[in-house]
Amino acid sequence: MKGYGGDVREPYLTVDRWLKSQEIEDLKRKSSDAESLFRRTGITFAVYGDGATTERLIPFDIIPRILSAAEWRRLAAGIEQRVRALNAFIYDIYHRQEIIRAGRIPEDLIVQNAAFLPEMMCVEPSRGIYAHIIGIDIVRTSENEFFVLEDNTRTPSGVSYMLENREAMMHMFPELFARNRVAAVEDYPDNLRLTLESVAPPGLDEEPTVAVLTPGIHNSAYFEHSFLADQMGVDLVEGQDLVVSDGELQMKTTQGMKRVDVLYRRVDDAFIDPLNFRRDSMLGVPGLFDVYRAGRLTLVNAPGAGIADDKSVYTYMPDIIEFYTGRAPILKNVPTYVCRKPDDLAYVLEHLPDLVVKQVHGSGGYGMLVGPTSTKDEIDMFRMLVKARPDRYIAQPTLALSTCPTLVEKGIAERHLDLRPFVLVGDRVRLTPGGLTRVALRDGSLVVNSSQGGGTKDTWVLQD
Amino acid sequence: MLGRTANDLFWMSRYIERAENIARLLEVGYRIALLPREGHGQDEEWQSTLRSAGSEQRYLEKYGTYDSTNVINFMLFAADNPSSVYSCLASARRNARAQRIALTREMWESLNSAWIDFSAQDPNKLRSNELPHLFDWIKQRSALFRGALLNTILRNDTFYLTQLGTFLERADNTARILDVKYYVLLPHNEFVGGEIDSVQWAAILRSVSAHRSYRWVYKSSYKPWRVADYLILNRQMPRSLRSCYQEIVPALDELAAFYGAARSGKENRCQALARETMNLLATGDMTTIFQSGLHEFLLDFIARNNRLANEISRAYHFTDEVAAC
Numbered sequence: 023m024k025g026y027g028g029d030v031r032e033p034y035l036t037v038d039r040w041l042k043s044q045e046i047e048d049l050k051r052k053s054s055d056a057e058s059l060f061r062r063t064g065i066t067f068a069v070y071g072d073g074a075t076t077e078r079l080i081p082f083d084i085i086p087r088i089l090s091a092a093e094w095r096r097l098a099a100g101i102e103q104r105v106r107a108l109n110a111f112i113y114d115i116y117h118r119q120e121i122i123r124a125g126r127i128p129e130d131l132i133v134q135n136a137a138f139l140p141e142m143m144c145v146e147p148s149r150g151i152y153a154h155i156i157g158i159d160i161v162r163t164s165e166n167e168f169f170v171l172e173d174n175t176r177t178p179s180g181v182s183y184m185l186e187n188r189e190a191m192m193h194m195f196p197e198l199f200a201r202n203r204v205a206a207v208e209d210y211p212d213n214l215r216l217t218l219e220s221v222a223p224p225g226l227d228e229e230p231t232v233a234v235l236t237p238g239i240h241n242s243a244y245f246e247h248s249f250l251a252d253q254m255g256v257d258l259v260e261g262q263d264l265v266v267s268d269g270e271l272q273m274k275t276t277q278g279m280k281r282v283d284v285l286y287r288r289v290d291d292a293f294i295d296p297l298n299f300r301r302d303s304m305l306g307v308p309g310l311f312d313v314y315r316a317g318r319l320t321l322v323n324a325p326g327a328g329i330a331d332d333k334s335v336y337t338y339m340p341d342i343i344e345f346y347t348g349r350a351p352i353l354k355n356v357p358t359y360v361c362r363k364p365d366d367l368a369y370v371l372e373h374l375p376d377l378v379v380k381q382v383h384g385s386g387g388y389g390m391l392v393g394p395t396s397t398k399d400e401i402d403m404f405r406m407l408v409k410a411r412p413d414r415y416i417a418q419p420t421l422a423l424s425t426c427p428t429l430v431e432k433g434i435a436e437r438h439l440d441l442r443p444f445v446l447v448g449d450r451v452r453l454t455p456g457g458l459t460r461v462a463l464r465d466g467s468l469v470v471n472s473s474q475g476g477g478t479k480d481t482w483v484l485q486d
Numbered sequence: 487m488l489g490r491t492a493n494d495l496f497w498m499s500r501y502i503e504r505a506e507n508i509a510r511l512l513e514v515g516y517r518i519a520l521l522p523r524e525g526h527g528q529d530e531e532w533q534s535t536l537r538s539a540g541s542e543q544r545y546l547e548k549y550g551t552y553d554s555t556n557v558i559n560f561m562l563f564a565a566d567n568p569s570s571v572y573s574c575l576a577s578a579r580r581n582a583r584a585q586r587i588a589l590t591r592e593m594w595e596s597l598n599s600a601w602i603d604f605s606a607q608d609p610n611k612l613r614s615n616e617l618p619h620l621f622d623w624i625k626q627r628s629a630l631f632r633g634a635l636l637n638t639i640l641r642n643d644t645f646y647l648t649q650l651g652t653f654l655e656r657a658d659n660t661a662r663i664l665d666v667k668y669y670v671l672l673p674h675n676e677f678v679g680g681e682i683d684s685v686q687w688a689a690i691l692r693s694v695s696a697h698r699s700y701r702w703v704y705k706s707s708y709k710p711w712r713v714a715d716y717l718i719l720n721r722q723m724p725r726s727l728r729s730c731y732q733e734i735v736p737a738l739d740e741l742a743a744f745y746g747a748a749r750s751g752k753e754n755r756c757q758a759l760a761r762e763t764m765n766l767l768a769t770g771d772m773t774t775i776f777q778s779g780l781h782e783f784l785l786d787f788i789a790r791n792n793r794l795a796n797e798i799s800r801a802y803h804f805t806d807e808v809a810a811c
Contacts, residue, residue, distance in 0.1 A: 062599050063591070064583070239584050252587035262806075263488050276492045276643060276802040277745055 023088075023426050023436075025165050033090040033484050036201050041085065046433050053084050053429055056190050065186050067242045067472065081477035082187060083428050084194065087439060087459040094205075094483045097160065097168060097443065098453055100353030103343060105156050105445050108175060108330045110346035112152040115329055116142045126345050127338045132329065136383060139291060139326030141298065145315050148221045149448070152324040155214070155286075156445045157181075157457075160353070162424040169356045169421065171440065173339070175331040176323060177288050180458040180478075181444045182246040185210060185253075187458075187480040203485040205455035210444070211253030214286075217448035218254075221320050222283045230283035232256045233273060235264075237289050237305045247288050261289075266309035271319045284320045291325045333382045333416050334360060357419060361412035370408065370417040374401050377417040378468075379408065392468055394420050423468055426479065428461055438462045440470050441481065456481035487643050489803035491588055494581040495644060496804070499635075499651030501578035502597070505571045506628035507659040511535050512561055513621040514693045519554050521685065532557045534666045538659075538693075541569045558617065563609040571624055575601050588644050592634035600627035646741035649733055650798060657730035658791050660717055663693050665784040671710040672780065687713050694725040714780065715772045727787060728767040735764050738798070756797035763790050 023038070025031045030038045057079060060066075066077035089097070114120050115132055122129050132138050157178025159171040188207050192199055215232065222230035236247035238260050251258035263273050264282070272279040287294060293303040298311040313319045329335065335342075337358045343351040359366035359377070370377060379391040391404040408415045425436035443457030459479040460470035470476040515535040519528055529552040536542040536557065544567055549556045564570045568577075579601040582589055589597075604624075612620070632652070639645050664671070670686040687708040691697040694717060703722060704712050720726045738757045747754065753761075775783045799805065 061602065062595050064586070064594065064598050239580070244583075248583075248586040257488055257491075258585075258587045259488060260490075263490055274489045274803060274806070276487045276489055278803065 031165070033088045033093075033482075037086060037088060037198065040198060040201070041427065041434065046429075049084065049429055049434075052194050053082075056082050056084060056194060059190055059193070060186070063186070065182070065245055067245065080183060080472045081463060081475075082190065083437075083461055083463075083477050083479045084191070085427050085429060085434070086191065086198075086480045086482050087426050087441070087461075088482045088484060089456065090484050091486045094455060096352070098455075100168075100170075100351070101158055101443055101445055101453060102451050103347055103349070103352050104158060104170070104173070104339075105153070105447050105451060107339075107343040107346045108153055108156065108173060109151055109447060111342050112175075112324075112327055112330050113150050114346075116152075116326060117144065121342065121345050124345070126341050127335075131334060131338070135329060135332055135334070137326075137328040137332045139329070141311070141315075142324070142326035145324075146317065147324045148223055148317075148320045151221055151447055152327040153330060154217060154221060154322045154324075154447050156447065157442045158445065160441045160443065161356075161421055162439075162441070163421045164424075168353060170339070170353050171356055172333070173331050173336065174442075176290070176328045178442070178444065179243045179246055179288075180442055180460075181210060182249040183478050184444065184454070184456070184458045184481065185249075187478055191480040202482065205483040205485050207454050207456060210454045211250065213446055213452040213454070214250065215254040215256070217446040217452060218284045218286055218320075218322060220448035221322065223317055223320055226283060231281060232284045232286065233259045233282050235259055235261070235285050235287040235289055235294075237293075241288070243288065250286075261303075261305045261307050264307040264310070266307060266313055269313060269316060269318060271307065271310060271313050282319065284322060286322045291328065294321070294325065333380060334362070334413075337416065356421065359417040361408055361415040361417065366417075367408070367412050370415075371405060374405060374417075376420060378420055379404055379415055379417045382414050382416060390469075392420065395466065395468075420468065426459075426461065428463070428477075428479075430463065430465075435465065437465075438468050438470070439479070455483035487588070489805065491585050492643070492647050492802050493799065493804035494585045495588055495647045496651040496798070498578050498581035498585070498597075499648040500655040501574040501581070502628050502631055503652045503655040504569065504659070505574035505578070506625055507656070508539055508561055508569065508571050508574065509621045509624035509628075510693050510695060511538055511663070512558060513618070514689045516554070516558065516617055516621070517692070518685065518689055528552070528554070535561070538662045538666045539569045540662070541567055555614075559609050562620070563607070572604065575604055590634070590638040592638045593631065596627070596631045596634045600631070641740075643741060643744055646737045646744065647802075649737040650741075653730040653733040653737070654791060654795055656725055657727050657734075658788060660694055660725050660727055660730070661784050661788050661791065663690060664714065664717055665781065665788070668780045668784060671714045672776070683710070684708060690717070694723075696723055696725065699723065711772050711776065714775075718775070718783075719767060719770055719772065728764075731760065731764040731767055734794075735760050741802075754797075754801050756794060756801050759790070759794050759797055763787070763794070 023030060023034045060079050060082060066079055111121065121127055122132065153175035155178060157174040157180065159174065160168055161171050162168050184207060218232045219230050232254070233256055234247055234251040236244060236258055238244065241247070248258050257273065259273055265272055265274070267279065271282045271285065273282050289305050292300045294306040295308060295310040296303045296306055297308045311325065314321050336355065337360050339355050340351050359370050361367045361370055370379070375393045377393045381389050391400060393401065423438040423440065426439050427434045428437040439459055439461050441457055441459050444454055446452040459481040461477050461479055462468060462470045463475055463477050512535065515531055518531045532552040532554065533542065536545050539561060541561065545557065545560050548560065560567055561570055563572050565572060567573060579597055582594060582597050586594055635648060667686060667690055670683050687710060688697055690713055691700055691708070696716060700708065700716055703716065703720065716723050716726065718727050721728050721732065723729055738760050742754060742757060
């Protein structure tokens with residue numbers, strides 16, 4: 023919230039004044055109101071292996087995170103450039119692989135990669151798009167410095183929290199919205215539907231039928247699946263509701279079978295089709311991938327799109343953007359040491375206490391080392407792990423993440439943040455102002471993942 | 487709409503209705519347990535409560551003997567009793583959660599809150615004198631859910647399916663309550679019966695919340711054949727078998743019309759079956775029913791009602807198995 027010298031930055035002025043006029047006890051009461059609102063609405067996520075309490079809330083902080091219109095314009099331009107490059111990259115990887123021929127990225131980075139799906143070679147997805155729904159994790163390190171931490175091109179989640187957080191804020195603090203011109207986020211579901219319809223297989227004789235495929239009510243993101251289907255007004259299906267017949271994907275309805283044209287699937291690649299991928303999958307539909315490959319169904323995101331959110335590919339993103347857009351990246355990558363490169367490995371092993379070490383294929387904040395907050399034993403353990411399999415690890419400097427006032431047990435305190443804007447790519451790029459702000463609730467912590475005790479905030483983009 | 491969605495919506499509304507009916511049955515049992523009595527034992531009262539709910543067998547296996555606290559706990563909180571209020575609400579919520587997209591926010595929230603609050607109840611801390619309050623609370627939550635449904639839901643297949651679930655379940659419940667106690671309604675009882683029977687008649691009416699409205703309709707004290715008439719054939723009484731079918735028949739017609747069946751002019755099997763049952767109720771009279779046997783009439787009705795549920799499930803592809811037929 024504050025800039026250099028500790029002055030409150032301009033976008034936060036009204037909220038800062040409002041905060042100072044509030045009693046902490048009132049804010050805490052509002053905060054617990056919000057919690058019971060979320061619980062009653064059922065905005066929960068499942069926690070595995072937790073016995074009876076399998077539905078939990080993600081903590082919601084009532085103090086908004088605010089971006090100015092100018093800050094957002096710059097981010098938006100960078101995000102749009104990035105998602106176009108990501109899609110061009112995936113298309114190229116599954117076709118002529120020009121970027122490898124040009125020597126801009128090493129071949130084994132792709133062909134040896136677990137996220138590379140050889141079955142997708144030469145498949146032509148509708149409009150040539152693979153990653154339709156992308157979440158880009160961004161951190162801020164100073165007033166004018168933003169870095170991209172990660173590109174999520176498989177099934178980024180959290181957009182329902184972005185929408186519900188705004189609902190809750192408008193419900194609890196209408197006065198704040200009267201005093202600030204906050205860009206609306208509520209057209210996301212419409213945009214999602216437009217995007218999905220725009221990538222339907224070409225040549226349909228009627229309006230495309232869209233459905234959302236969920237693994238079921240026990241999935242940790244089930245709430246989001248049903249929320250999005252509901253908001254778009256489309257069916258929420260499970261594998262058991264679908265069959266492949268006559269070369270089409272069909273769903274079992276009260277009136278018999280109905281063709282599905284676009285499937286927004288929230289089931290991982292490996293599980294979508296037991297005939298083509300994991301044979302033990304109960305979540306998918308036998309033959310689904312064959313319908314897709316024949317161009318009679320659009321899968322969103324496309325199978326194999328995950329090649330672009332691999333952490334070792336990430337390190338090449340500046341090259342990738344330049345290669346496909348002909349311009350320098352607007353948003354920077356965090357400087358990253360790739361442990362499979364001997365020089366980088368040597369540096370990483372020297373500087374472990376200052377670095378964040380991540381697994382190349384990890385996610386959710388599991389299996390990572392945050393050097394500055396770790397014990398000597400933890401650091402030693404990671405030294406062994408990295409030495410044993412350097413190709414599995416990357417490392418980044420610990421960044422001075424920006425903070426925002428947050429309501430905690432003892433009152434209001436500064437906590438570290440990141441930002442995940444949600445981008446839709448179809449007939450055009452659609453970007454919702456803001457996104458999901460995640461906040462590390464423990465003092466000094468830099469880990470914002472909800473699986474690691476992180477919370478969320480409403481994210482405001484102010485309008486000029 | 488997915489066949490699975492239709493199935494879940496139908497059962498969601500059945501379970502909510504069932505939870506409410508269980509609360510009402512328990513309320514009556516609890517009330518009678520408080521009354522001083524001779525001869526007619528409390529055991530019989532709890533036995534008929536459990537029998538109406540279809541839980542007698544399971545209860546006896548678990549406890550062996552009738553006991554107020556055990557019966558009430560078993561019917562309110564037992565997770566191993568599929569007909570307990572707890573199990574009904576859990577099942578209703580599970581169905582609703584699987585089909586949240588078919589529910590309005592108001593419906594989901596009323597059901598989810600009911601579940602959250604009820605599952606937070608600690609049976610061991612509940613005092614006996616708090617029970618009437620809890621029974622009322624359950625009925626209120628069910629009313630709140632129905633109110634939210636009626637006020638917010640689109641009049642499409644979602645609505646018709648929930649109507650069908652509610653009224654099929656209600657008809658089944660009323661018929662079972664009557665069947666368990668049919669003997670106190672038989673005409674000869676008027677002569678042999680004393681105060682006890684009057685209490686029984688009142689209990690039957692209470693278990694369908696009709697003890698006061700009865701007087702408005704019949705303008706006389708409780709008479710067994712009138713109690714039977716009220717619960718079976720009366721078109722004003724909202725829980726009578728006839729009333730239920732007055733909702734079921736149009737819901738089925740509108741559902742078929744919504745799916746465009748009206749254009750083909752063909753009636754499906756569930757419509758025909760519902761209309762046939764409706765005719766029995768609309769043209770029947772209590773004298774004939776008593777002559778041919780009240781118990782037999784009720785058993786036949788319960789069987790018909792079940793058959794209708796199966797026909798609906800088949801007609802609208804609730805599950806794979808019947809979709810293949």
